[in-house]
Amino acid sequence: MSVKAYQRKLDVENGRVDLSHGSGGRAMAQLISGIFHQAFGNEWLARCNDQSAFDVAAGRMVMTTDGYVVSPLFFPGGNIGSLAVHGTINDVVMAGARPLYLSASFIIEEGFRFSDLRTIAQSMGAAARGAGVYIITGDTKVVERGKADGLFISTTGIGVLADGLDLSADKARIGDRVLVSGSLGDHGVAIMSTRQHAALRIEIVSDSASLHNLVAVMMAVGGSGIRVMRDPTRGGLAAALNEIAHQSGLGFRLQEAAIPVKPAVAATCELLGLDPIHVANEGKLVAIVAPHTADAVLAAMKTHPLGCDAADIGEAVADDHKFVQMATSFGGGRIVDWLSGEQLPRIC
């Protein structure tokens, strides 16, 4: 992100992005300086190089990336910018790592309002600062009208792992408990409600949030007893648990009655024919925890605002089929499969 200060200011209130803002020339420098540097401002960006340098201690690091194509770009509880920061921080945090730095790549459709871009960038800056993370490098491309859908953002995060920590989807063991940090489906239903706002009266707010502090509390209590963590985004809890089941070579047995779902979310899901365990979350995690420490970890989660509705919803069991099974509230049972199709496109 190469930039410098120019005398002529960008007309952020009334202007729109055009192809010249992706050209590598003066207009791009203005856009970056006037919007992104303002919003992210830190010593790394100020050096105006195509890359940023930082010091690391010897040890183990993690890297993760996610593209964000959510539609609409603004929704109750956030926008594509806050989501792009929270989501990527959470993927770093799910490894048990402390997030350090982010990069951000913007693909902007010609005609996009500067004022919307500023709002989104400011949300990114605020979300990053809230997690003690810096957006240290970036890139901006502009494509012609009709060749994108407003704005896409790809963020990449890196973080450091404490010594010896190795959470991975293949680490679940039979007898482990399945903990979720709160109510499921809020993000997906918030997006869906925004799209169909004429039909739905209840405003449901996305749970989009960075889980770094919640995880710190959990790790302090659970240590290596925490085997796997996942943030159940696309595909929801069902996809996350099916992945872990396959990687670890076991099954899960869940208690439907124990799974927290907000009444408004449950009602909306029923109306739309969705199952909350397939719906995306952006501020929740599922943890597979050794039985001896699960109660202590759960108690610790409940002390944190983002974990106050945490629950123990089931256990890992021996299963050659690697099925995720659910004992329903009515005393029956069913298999919780991955979705084979697409339930809610462009949810994140």
Add this chain to the structure above:
Amino acid sequence: MSVKAYQRKLDVENGRVDLSHGSGGRAMAQLISGIFHQAFGNEWLARCNDQSAFDVAAGRMVMTTDGYVVSPLFFPGGNIGSLAVHGTINDVVMAGARPLYLSASFIIEEGFRFSDLRTIAQSMGAAARGAGVYIITGDTKVVERGKADGLFISTTGIGVLADGLDLSADKARIGDRVLVSGSLGDHGVAIMSTRQHAALRIEIVSDSASLHNLVAVMMAVGGSGIRVMRDPTRGGLAAALNEIAHQSGLGFRLQEAAIPVKPAVAATCELLGLDPIHVANEGKLVAIVAPHTADAVLAAMKTHPLGCDAADIGEAVADDHKFVQMATSFGGGRIVDWLSGEQLPRIC
């Protein structure tokens, strides 16, 4: 990039991406397993987590990101995949760093051919292996037909810096020499020729390449005498030198006759009304080098295949206006400004 092996195979020859391939469910796992794991295959991806972990030594690292929206996706000398790997590696390398790992975020338009995606992914894998770099984490999103333009890729790279190295755009000093590694404008003209293939008979090949080995040769000879390196992509040599001039608070005086441009590129530029110093390169660098070592660095560059046409094209001079000036072949002079508009949209 969470994945596992499924029995049912993707019909890569005839199939196309649909929205289910971005759902976080079974179809996405198939796509990732069938195309990306095949192409990138490495131990990190095989662990199927949403992030990848790696060991680092204490020291200084760099991080860089770029979005790729080149149109067309396939062009003489490469495709969007090889470009996305070369380009991001080069941004790491321009800091004098050794590239280690890449992430890749794919935003795919519904209806995109699996076979094209495979070709592109294989090019990425080959480009990464060629530079000794691993694509260790990724993400795939699918948007509806008409909401993107085939495929966009954002790659992020990290690398390690040797002790004490600190190349930056503010490090140029008066008297430093300006070296370019070869002929200018090849990439931009190759893309432009592809778009207008009916009108242009000459096939010009993009210079897209990773510059890690060339830079290693240069650093071995030049050490801290190499003050700044830039790969002159969007905006070309003109943008790169104007940025360095402003950051370092000086000017540049170039000799037009010394700037290498291939005859076919020069002819095409003349036909299209372009100036090669404004046109994008994807396998070239400009280095600002202390005068005492510039000749040795230039000689070293010429020993490398990617530097065989390297040239000393001018010097850094005192200039309160921070102008890039060019002595023309006809004995005149002119100011080389940034482009204010967009000459060649979606060149990278």
